[in-house]
Amino acid sequence: MEPLGPRTSWTFVTHHARILAMILRAPDMRLRDMAETCRITERAAQAIVTDLESAGYLTRVRNGRRNLYKVTPGTLFRHPAEGGHEVADLLHLLADLTSKAGTRARSG
Template identity: 40%
Template sequence: MSEWGFMTNHLHALYCVARHPGIRIREIAESVGVQERAAHRIVADLVEGGYLTRRRVGSRNFYELHPTLPLRREGLDEVAVGEILDVLLGTEAKRPEAHGSKSGYPATSTLATAKKPRPAPWAPSLTRGAMANSTARCNT
């Protein structure tokens, strides 16, 4: 009997990006349990579908999540992806609703105008040490 789970690889990648907007493809791959090439394809799918926007800051990519888009599942298209991420992140009650979107995620990226990359207000702070441990935190 094959193993199965409720969380798709695409949702798992979105979860990782929601927790760490500057996460590397390699770290997404490790967390999701796929090869780097597959993780790159997943992120490309999410960018193409409009769920993520990729911004290059120096030599790093940072991702902006668009949580108001619906799930890509017939019968569940009235549920926004941000609502699922709120449950997974356990932050719905903690996140201020002042960001201009239903789920409280930032409506626009703060990275577009910033000289130094900053994570979204609801994301944990990112330091070199924190990024080294991002895989463990993505899986929790």
């Protein structure tokens, strides 16, 4: 399906939201895999995870040679326009969309 309108560089979903949704689906996902999926550098993915951890949206625990991430329940959107809503609602929607896209890709 072709995008509507002229091609531009912006998207509706930020890299921060994508990475947080990935962590919700796969708490042991490697930064390298997050970066590859988002089509960003590993350093950029690391900076996003650090942003999310500093803001209280996730916690990171060392598990052997890997990190195990956990999305913090009950966190709210940062912008006042959505401030009363939990981030988890969006993350579950994104996680569901991504799993459906993966299913379509495998069956198509």
